[in-house]
Amino acid sequence: NAGVTQTPKFRILKIGQSMTLQCAQDMNHNYMYWYRQDPGMGLKLIYYSVGAGITDKGEVPNGYNVSRSTTEDFPLRLELAAPSQTSVYFCASSPNSNQPQHFGDGTRLSIL
């Protein structure tokens, strides 16, 4: 059982480049989330989704976009990478908002 799978694990981008962080879960969870975690800080919610076709902004959505065309996949897109987006990105899923979230291994992104 793979759980939550994130790709890539590491990436270095130049300022202004774009990329998509992939997230897939095989647990048939309705809820999926994207967080960023800066060094020494807590997790901040970027976007979340309560089901296929539905997405909502979290605490820090600026500079990011998401889509949820299937239950399994929840990609996060950076359109114009900025140094402030250097962070570790975690994807998570849960059956509903009251249940614990399962996390992927994270994507470490550096923008230079």
Next chain:
Amino acid sequence: RKEVEQDPGPFNVPEGATVAFNCTYSNSASQSFFWYRQDCRKEPKLLMSVYSSGNEDGRFTAQLNRASQYISLLIRDSKLSDSATYLCVVNDDYKLSFGAGTTVTVRA
């Protein structure tokens, strides 16, 4: 006021000691509470759910005080492997809110 607040620590304790720390939350309507553990540069992992009556899982005991809106975690007989950051997580409307974490370091 932050939704979930934790003492960042660090708590430095010797092996075998007991360590306890709290987390406060602002939304009195919160229904679900969890403790997660996060090792350096790794993903958070669920340690335990917190139930109204309090619950125990081996050396770990969690308590919920709804009147004062805080959750506690107690670790007995600390092991070196307990060194980590412990995240308090509270259901807040339609999502979970994470505290910034309490760092625990267990020394030999």
